[in-house]
Amino acid sequence: MTPRTPRTNPRTQRTPAPAPVLGPRALGRATLARQHLLRRASLSARDAVDHLVGLQAQNVKPPYYALAARLDGFAPGDLSTLMRDREVVRMVTMRSTIHTHTADDALRLRPFVQPAREREIASFRSGLGGVDLDLLARISRELVEEEPRTMKQLREALLAHWPDAEPGALSVAARCLLPLVQVTPRGLWRESGQVTLTTAERWLDRPALPAPPAEDVVRRYLAAFGPASVKDMQTWAGVTRLRDAFERLRSELLTFRDENGVELFDLPDAPRPDPDTGAPPRLLPEFDNLLLSHADRSRFVPDAFKGRTWRGNQAYRVLLVDGFVAGVWQLEERRDGRAVLTVEEFRPLGRAVRDAVTEEAARLLDVLPNGPAGAATAYDIRFGAVVGAGPSVRGTMTS
Numbered sequence: 409m410t411p412r413t414p415r416t417n418p419r420t421q422r423t424p425a426p427a428p429v430l431g432p433r434a435l436g437r438a439t440l441a442r443q444h445l446l447r448r449a450s451l452s453a454r455d456a457v458d459h460l461v462g463l464q465a466q467n468v469k470p471p472y473y474a475l476a477a478r479l480d481g482f483a484p485g486d487l488s489t490l491m492r493d494r495e496v497v498r499m500v501t502m503r504s505t506i507h508t509h510t511a512d513d514a515l516r517l518r519p520f521v522q523p524a525r526e527r528e529i530a531s532f533r534s535g536l537g538g539v540d541l542d543l544l545a546r547i548s549r550e551l552v553e554e555e556p557r558t559m560k561q562l563r564e565a566l567l568a569h570w571p572d573a574e575p576g577a578l579s580v581a582a583r584c585l586l587p588l589v590q591v592t593p594r595g596l597w598r599e600s601g602q603v604t605l606t607t608a609e610r611w612l613d614r615p616a617l618p619a620p621p622a623e624d625v626v627r628r629y630l631a632a633f634g635p636a637s638v639k640d641m642q643t644w645a646g647v648t649r650l651r652d653a654f655e656r657l658r659s660e661l662l663t664f665r666d667e668n669g670v671e672l673f674d675l676p677d678a679p680r681p682d683p684d685t686g687a688p689p690r691l692l693p694e695f696d697n698l699l700l701s702h703a704d705r706s707r708f709v710p711d712a713f714k715g716r717t718w719r720g721n722q723a724y725r726v727l728l729v730d731g732f733v734a735g736v737w738q739l740e741e742r743r744d745g746r747a748v749l750t751v752e753e754f755r756p757l758g759r760a761v762r763d764a765v766t767e768e769a770a771r772l773l774d775v776l777p778n779g780p781a782g783a784a785t786a787y788d789i790r791f792g793a794v795v796g797a798g799p800s801v802r803g804t805m806t807s
Contacts (some may be wrong), residue, residue: 427665430672433683435635435707436731441679442632443698444478445690445728451479453486454510457496460632462507462517464700465498468595469776470693471508473725476775477690484597484776491595494612498590500583503646503700504528508595512617514608518587519619524647525584535574536581544570548582549607556591556606559583587616597776622653627675633701635664635674644701666704687731689765691772694723699733709733713754724794727751729761737769738794747773747787752794762791 430438440446449456456479457463463471475482487508490496497514501507501521509517529541544566551557551565563579570578582588587608593601609615629641638651654661654673664672674680692698699708699717709717713733717724724736734757740748749769757765769789 427663427671429667430635430664430680431667431683432707433731434680435666435672437681437683437685437687438635438674438679439633439698439707440687440731441681442634445698446681446685446687448478448480450481453479453482454490454495457490457508458510458513460697461628462501462509462513462697464693464695464697465506465508465595466695467693469597470695471595472597472776473691473693473772474696476772477692482775488596488599491592497608497611498595499588499608500525502644504584505695506590511612514587514589515612515614516617516620517625518608519616520622520625521645521647522619524645529581529584532574532577532580535577536570537573539570539573539578539581541581541585544578544581545585548586552586552588552606553610556604558602558604562605622650623657626650626653626657626673629701630661630673630675631678633697634678635662635672635680636702637666637670637672637704639670639703640672640701643703644697668704670704687728689761689768690728691737691768692726692728694725696726699726716754727753727765729757729765736794745786748790749773749787750790750792750794753791 437446443460444451444456451459453475456475457471460474460478463474465471472484472487475487487496491498494511496508496510498506498508499514499518501509501514501517504525529536547569548562548566551562557565559579562582563575566578566582567573567575583605588605589608589611591604591606591611593599594603595601625645626641629644630636633640633644638654641654642648642650657673660676661673662676664674666672699705708728708731710732717726717733717736725738726733727735727737729735734755735751735753737749737751740750742748749772751765751769766789770787773787773789
C-alpha cells in the first residue's frame with residue numbers, strides 16, 4: 409500500500425512573519441551609533457581604528473578629523489604615537505584606497521582583499537606586455553625591503569628590468585601585488601614626509617596572517633556599519649561574491665528590509681536606536697567611510713543633496729545635521745596664523761542649528777590645533793561659500 413501524504417490544513421499552516429522594515433532614519437541612527445557619531449566614545453585611538461575596521465586615509469589629515477568627531481578626549485598625538493610605534497599603518501586595502509589600519513588588520517585584511525587587488529592589474533595589463541608578474545613581485549619586495557622607496561624610485565628600478573613596459577603600470581602592479589605600507593613620518597600630525605614604501609611584514613617585523621574567514625569580516629562590518637545588505641558590504645570592501653558568507657551566518661543574524669524591499673542583515677545585539685534619537689552636528693573629513701560603505705547611501709544622504717559632496721573624483725569635507733548630510737566645509741590656514749573654517753549649508757539651518765555647528769567647529773579646532781608644532785590656533789568660523797560646492801548661503805559668523 410502506498411503511504412498517504414498528510415494533508416495540510418490551510419487554516420493551521422503558518423506563514424513566516426515578514427521581516428521588519430527599517431527606513432532611512434532608523435538605518436542612519438543604527439549606523440551612527442556604531443560609528444560613535446551619536447555620542448563620542450571613551451575609547452583609545454587604537455581601539456577605535458580596530459572597531460571601525462580602519463579609517464579612510466587618502467590624505468594625511470582625514471583620520472585625525474575622523475577620530476576627533478568620534479572620540480572623547482582624543483588628541484592628534486594619540487594617533488601619531490601609534491604610527492611611530494608601528495601599532496597602526498597606512499596602506500591600500502578596501503576599494504583599492506589608502507586606509508589607516510591597526511598592525512593586525514594590515515596583516516590580515518590585506519590578504520582578504522588581495523584577490524581584488526590582483527584583478528585590478530587587468531585594467532592596465534596592456535602596459536605590462538612581457539612582464540612576469542611573479543618576478544616583478546619578487547624584485548619589488550627585494551627593493552622595498554632593502555630600503556623604503558618612493559613610487560618614483562621603485563618605478564625607475566623596475567624599468568631597468570622591463571624597459572619596454574609602461575612605467576606607471578610597473579609601480580602600480582607592485583602596489584597591487586605586495587602589501588606596501590607608507591613609512592613614517594608620512595601620516596604624522598603636522599609633520600611632512602613624502603610617500604615612501606616598504607612591505608607590511610618588514611615594517612611590522614612579523615609575517616602576514618592568513619586571510620580571515622569571510623564570516624569574520626562580515627561580523628566586523630556589521631558591527632561598524634550595519635544593518636546592511638550583501639551589496640552594501642561588497643561596496644565597502646571592494647570584494648564580490650560575499651552572498652555565501654551571509655547565508656552561512658543567516659541563523660545567527662537578524663534580517664530586515666529597507667523601504668525598497670532589499671534584505672538587510674544585522675547582529676542581534678548591535679545598537680538600533682529609536683529613529684527619533686537626537687544626532688548632534690558632526691564635521692567629517694573628505695572620503696569618510698561613513699559615506700562610502702553602503703551601496704544605498706540614503707540613510708545619510710538626502711535625495712536633494714546627492715552629488716553635492718563631490719567634484720570630479722574629489723570629495724569635500726561633510727557636515728552632518730540631524731544625522732544627514734546638510735553641507736560641506738573647508739579649513740584655510742592663513743599666513744597671518746589664523747585658521748578660517750567655512751561651512752556651506754545646503755539648506756538654511758536656522759540660528760539654533762548654526763550655533764550648534766559653530767560649537768562643534770570650535771571644538772574641532774581646539775582638539776586639532778593647526779598652529780606650528782601643535783600650538784593653539786586663532787580661528788574664525790564662518791558660514792558662506794565653499795569654492796565649487798554649489799550655491800552659497802549668505803552670512804558670516806565669527807568665533
